[in-house]
Amino acid sequence: MFVQDTLLHRLRQGCQPMAYPAAPPPPLPDRHGGALRVESAKCAEGCSACVPVCPTQAITRPEREPVALDLGRCIFCAACVETCPTKAIKQTGDHRMAARRREDLMLGKTGEEELRVAAALDEKLRRLLGRSLRLRQVSAGGCNACEADTNVLGTIGWDLGRFGIQFVASPRHADGLLITGCVSRNMELALRKTYDAVPPPKIVIAVGACAIAGGPFVGHPQILNGASSVVPVDLFIPGCPPHPLTILDGLLRVLGRLETPDSLPAHDKVTEHP
Amino acid sequence: MSTPASFVWLSNGTSLPWAEVPEWPVDSFVEATSAELDRGVRLCAWFGVPDGDATRLVAVLAYDADNTLAVGRSAPARGSYPSLTARHAQAHLFEREVWEQHGLKPEGHPWLKPVRRANGGAPANGKFFQVEGREVHEVAVGPVHAGIIEPGHFRFQCAGEEVLHLEIALGYQHRGVEAALPGGPHRVTLSQMETVAGDTTIGHATAYAAVLEALAGSEAPLRAQWLRALALELERLANHPGDLGALAGDVAFLPTAAACGKIRGDFLNLTALLCGNRFGRGLVKPGGCRHDLDTVRAGQMQQQLRAALDEVEQAAAWLWDAAAVRSRFEGTGVVGNATAADIGLVGPAARASGLVRDVRYDHPAGWHRFAQVPVAVWPDGDAFARARVRWLEIQRSGKFLEEQLAAPPDGPLCAEPGALAGDTLAVALVEGWRGEVCHVALTDAAGRFRRYKLVDPSFHNWTGLALALRGQAISDFPLCNKSFNLSYCGFDL
Numbered sequence: 001m002f003v004q005d006t007l008l009h010r011l012r013q014g015c016q017p018m019a020y021p022a023a024p025p026p027p028l029p030d031r032h033g034g035a036l037r038v039e040s041a042k043c044a045e046g047c048s049a050c051v052p053v054c055p056t057q058a059i060t061r062p063e064r065e066p067v068a069l070d071l072g073r074c075i076f077c078a079a080c081v082e083t084c085p086t087k088a089i090k091q092t093g094d095h096r097m098a099a100r101r102r103e104d105l106m107l108g109k110t111g112e113e114e115l116r117v118a119a120a121l122d123e124k125l126r127r128l129l130g131r132s133l134r135l136r137q138v139s140a141g142g143c144n145a146c147e148a149d150t151n152v153l154g155t156i157g158w159d160l161g162r163f164g165i166q167f168v169a170s171p172r173h174a175d176g177l178l179i180t181g182c183v184s185r186n187m188e189l190a191l192r193k194t195y196d197a198v199p200p201p202k203i204v205i206a207v208g209a210c211a212i213a214g215g216p217f218v219g220h221p222q223i224l225n226g227a228s229s230v231v232p233v234d235l236f237i238p239g240c241p242p243h244p245l246t247i248l249d250g251l252l253r254v255l256g257r258l259e260t261p262d263s264l265p266a267h268d269k270v271t272e273h274p
Numbered sequence: 275m276s277t278p279a280s281f282v283w284l285s286n287g288t289s290l291p292w293a294e295v296p297e298w299p300v301d302s303f304v305e306a307t308s309a310e311l312d313r314g315v316r317l318c319a320w321f322g323v324p325d326g327d328a329t330r331l332v333a334v335l336a337y338d339a340d341n342t343l344a345v346g347r348s349a350p351a352r353g354s355y356p357s358l359t360a361r362h363a364q365a366h367l368f369e370r371e372v373w374e375q376h377g378l379k380p381e382g383h384p385w386l387k388p389v390r391r392a393n394g395g396a397p398a399n400g401k402f403f404q405v406e407g408r409e410v411h412e413v414a415v416g417p418v419h420a421g422i423i424e425p426g427h428f429r430f431q432c433a434g435e436e437v438l439h440l441e442i443a444l445g446y447q448h449r450g451v452e453a454a455l456p457g458g459p460h461r462v463t464l465s466q467m468e469t470v471a472g473d474t475t476i477g478h479a480t481a482y483a484a485v486l487e488a489l490a491g492s493e494a495p496l497r498a499q500w501l502r503a504l505a506l507e508l509e510r511l512a513n514h515p516g517d518l519g520a521l522a523g524d525v526a527f528l529p530t531a532a533a534c535g536k537i538r539g540d541f542l543n544l545t546a547l548l549c550g551n552r553f554g555r556g557l558v559k560p561g562g563c564r565h566d567l568d569t570v571r572a573g574q575m576q577q578q579l580r581a582a583l584d585e586v587e588q589a590a591a592w593l594w595d596a597a598a599v600r601s602r603f604e605g606t607g608v609v610g611n612a613t614a615a616d617i618g619l620v621g622p623a624a625r626a627s628g629l630v631r632d633v634r635y636d637h638p639a640g641w642h643r644f645a646q647v648p649v650a651v652w653p654d655g656d657a658f659a660r661a662r663v664r665w666l667e668i669q670r671s672g673k674f675l676e677e678q679l680a681a682p683p684d685g686p687l688c689a690e691p692g693a694l695a696g697d698t699l700a701v702a703l704v705e706g707w708r709g710e711v712c713h714v715a716l717t718d719a720a721g722r723f724r725r726y727k728l729v730d731p732s733f734h735n736w737t738g739l740a741l742a743l744r745g746q747a748i749s750d751f752p753l754c755n756k757s758f759n760l761s762y763c764g765f766d767l
Contacts, residue, residue: 031550055462077556137422143472143763145553151422155535169420186446189395190417216465222450
């Protein structure tokens, strides 16, 4: 009976992976807000109301300079959005946030109101990794939220395996690292050794505000303020934690798997980084 | 100095002036604490408060049957004091921590070594306990593990397949949470509390908010307390099915493993429906909540909750039906009732060893004063019991949520807490999904934090995993580990 029941249940479950990226992605929760857009041109003269409300000091406004928001440091609490009297900082609802360079996450200047979304790896790396990417995950001072929302990509709904992306048990079997956490000093050695154990060519992906810049713990003497302090990073995925969709978007984007215009959702303002 | 008669009572989520905390000379303080623990009282927290170049010890005790807490402190001490661990094992990590943080040595501690201290890019693990013998071998695992999981080091002493002893060395995730708190609350403190253990965001944020409200002498509006109670059960509901799925995966039972991975996400999405973030970031704040649950949203939540509960019921039914699963779970990783009490287990792990122990029931605060969830207990102390308690709690949390969503209290969402009282001690316990989250704050004369102590449930429970492995085959480690599913960062702070 049991075997029969199990088989029946499984049949009834059917095939569950979501249609994305062939179809539009599932919407972000309406209160999520997505990526931020910062138009310093809209800032009131001498106003810096957003600066002190940011818990991670992601916003700065040096004298006679436009306001600057570092989306890599941002934990998406939206305190600045609520505070800004001129609506210079807005939520776009866009899940696409992965960037190849750290400076592509700096928002504010005219022409740089939004982040510059990641371009794919160069042709040679894409040929090597584009259809089969094996990653070793290292949590280094993570809080288990980025880890959980990376893990969820392996479940039946997201089904990361269908893209040829897989998390492997040994760095020797990996093409790169996916790092979460602010990189505690106590994980420095282990992270370095894991990186060294990955055979080249290799890529490094930093997931979450902690791995990009230290997150809520930035500046603590017990941490190293993110993965870049120990290893070179090729892809930054902001969030606290990033929504699974944002992580998946980053992985597919860097592999050049989202390049056909048809597969892109109908967002208009995001500029592609050359 | 005259010796006080007893500890001073304190309810969960309240405060009292530091001057009213009874004080003993350090030797008699250890005696007094030990005498209370002899009576079956539980140690919630044991920590140091710097006082000039000396350290005062503070004990927070739980009298679960009497629904009250109690606190006491020692006079300033230097150098060393007689160890409490020698008589009460549940103090062993607390005393190691005090020694590491304040240099106060517990004389007679049987295994005194660092907890989180750094040593050249890794924690100072010290010497591991070793079993000697020609047939004995040692297995070292971690800090980087095979899955997507936090780092920790496990050192097994084995005779063939059998584990004679397991020592767990943590500290890899240490981010300096406690060290940053004196002088606070700071702008970033709430965000740090939400990420002490990121899968327990609501648990820790609620405990932090309760401590601040107790220090300010205010209370969050009822509607906020209700929302916090909902979010706390949603957090439990996201994690327990995830654990059932992972346990199924560890015994290669794929139907439940596959289904629960998705269902866990469905519950996380319910939290996101409430506040936009799957882990509850930005929902709880001192004074109340930041997001409300309007009628439309509540209706949506009821619908999605029912669907997810139906799915998890089906996935759990497959699990319990499978004789192959039961035979792998039963008798694996046993922590007996007496051992569980000795080492001070909390949460589902304690309840799976037959201990009736649940903050929501024993020390009701906030919304739990009006509505409680029955305590789910199973007697056997094995992996089966730990899975079974989770399943019972899934059902009870689901029922609680359905009842509560049907009858929301009206009123405001937030009442800004005023200034924090000076020279005051406040304690808040919350039953997170792993067990008791304990926050203790002590303010200075100006009402800033002088000392803030955090105890994640995992701090009590890692010892349980180590003991569960004794006499077990080493191949059962993943199953035992998952049956506890403890937090690394919550322990490492």
